[in-house]
Amino acid sequence: MNTFGTYNKDDVVFLLKDISNLICEENNNDREIKIQNGQHYSQMLPIEKSVSAQYLNLYKEQLENNKEKLAYAIGVMSEKIIKKNGKDIVLVSLARAGTPIGILAKRYLKERYNLKLHHYTISIIRDKGIDVNAIKYIIKKHPNTKIQFIDGWTGKGTICGELSKSCESMKSMLGKEIKPTLAVLADPAGYAEIYGAREDFLIPSACLNSIVSGLISRTVLRDDIIGDNDFHGAKFYKELVNEDQSIRYVETIENCFKNQYKNIDDEVGKYNKEELSKIGDRDILNLQRKYNIEDKNFIKPGVGETTRVLLRRIPDKIIIKDIDDENIAHILVLAKEKNIEIVQMDLKAYRCCGIIKNLKDI
Template identity: 35%
Template sequence: MSRAVDRPVGIEPGLSPITGSYRQDDCQFLLTPLQAEFFSIQEKERLIQSGEKHYSEMISFESPPSEAYLTLFRNLTQRHKGRLAAEVMRLAQSIVNTRLAPITLVSLVRAGTPIGALLQRALSRHLQVDSRHYSISIIRDRGIDEQALKFLLREHRRPAAGVVFVDAWTAKGVITEELKRAIAHWNARHQEQLKDTLYVISDIGGVADIAATYEDYVIPSGILNAPVSGLISRSLLNRQIQPGQFHGCTLYEHLQQYDVSHWFLDEIEAEMDVNIVAPLPSISRGERYAQTRIYLNRWIDSYGIGDINHIKPGIAEATRVMLRRVPERLLLRDPGAEEVAHLLILAEEKGVVVEHQPNMPFNAVAFIKTIKTS
């Protein structure tokens, strides 16, 4: 009997994970490598805002980070590695306490990928738990990559009860809501029933299910793109992706000499201590959520913003705007704080207006510029 007939139902022949620059035991990406057509950031923004293309259909070329910026990343990693290691262990212990092994970590490409890899090390090396880590695509308004879910559940035969969804941070909750809808849609049509619980390091908007902290601080992996994520791009979903394939990505091989993916994992893991694991924070998610909504509505009114997706609260989201979108302005709670030094560098490079707002509940907020499309 042929292999095609033997394959689990719904799995296309030829699908296989990739690892980027990671080792396989740290991360397996369920993505389809593509030869990308690069769009300038300005053209991409115009096409998104005009409705001509969805953001997931396009990607921009990632330029190498400057030596000053890489130095800043390394310094921030050194400063926060003890804290991040403790928070990863906190999440890992929570997973062990609530899920049966074998555990399957499913991180959301791309911000969630380094955190998933750290959790994999925490579970497998420090807590001696049978676990595996996959990183898969979820896209706003397009849902999760169901082909990837089918692959890990049916091809790699990972038990549904052990699937745990992981991201680095949450802010407004857009991806959290997308995950909830996507898993409800999956569960309504498939035998394997998945829990939609989302585990994150930082939940500044009060929207995640399980969070290690609710503080807005610099998760170092959040200030770099591909060089701390296995040299993999964010995910793509365009006409290049054929039915039955995983969502797509591009491997940024030109950034190899700047790759700090392994260095980052090693630095954080070196600080992990299984004997010192604090409980999860007990503050009210509801209060944090309500406070976030108050400020979002205030900014919409005071700045005349027509699309809430153009407001990106938190250091990590603000950084992504400065690196990948066309920013209009940057709000900082304390412009002199070391936590936002990299944002000031990026703002100066791009000529972005910086405003001081000392009373807001976030360290940073960025606004995406509205582009005239007619």
């Protein structure tokens, strides 16, 4: 286990191998070509650099404008976690989008109920599954405690599916059933059982990469640097320490918790387990048909995923529901900076979607 990152040590334990000196970052174009020719995205890291002053100011404005809504959603999600599981739980965030959300849940439950919960961040990778060594570590430390997985938002429900597959495969391996229940802040697509809001609203931590995630990279799984007994890997961007927004982000939202207690209680009082609507499937299918996209992995839906496409992939176009929607102002800035086409469309579940350019068509 490594101690790295810029979060307070009481906030989270990263069950990740520090590979800062073992991997070189690659530019988005080179990575995209490799991904589309069959190399898995978890074997490479994108270059992470400073964002423009305009973009950073926009992030700060969005955080200020949305902080009460975020505090409310954190509270609703956290209350539902307790309602479902009781108080004997360990919080396990999925790196890296889940980490600040898990920290906020831990702080909310400490502030309101004086619960001192353990919180870990571990890796899960599409088509590769969850980090089994990290799960083994957690079970050894907390053998009789329920695990609650946490992420930032749902896109197409891919990680929900990956989590379910991983938990099923671990059952016989570990001799223990682990529930694949995922709690997220925003679930516009209707894939998560526990959520703060169904709305596709801007979670400001989606706007930035490592500088709002404890300066930690996305996770890496590569045979030459991750051994059989290692945790999945990640890089610590020490060179960006003067630009780090991670603690400020968490504290800004945390300071609004008390304002939202009544609203949170009113919402949770109406809560019953809901059927998963999977309404996002309709938007994905419509986009596949409209743009003749065979592989739905080229479609990245929702505010968070669209932001990621613009930051670290090669976008073809951005689909938006409403050009005047303030929740996607940062997306319009990024698209303009990168000269990416913007198309309006009547989306049902999402505010926007990012379409990745198929480089084989060039």
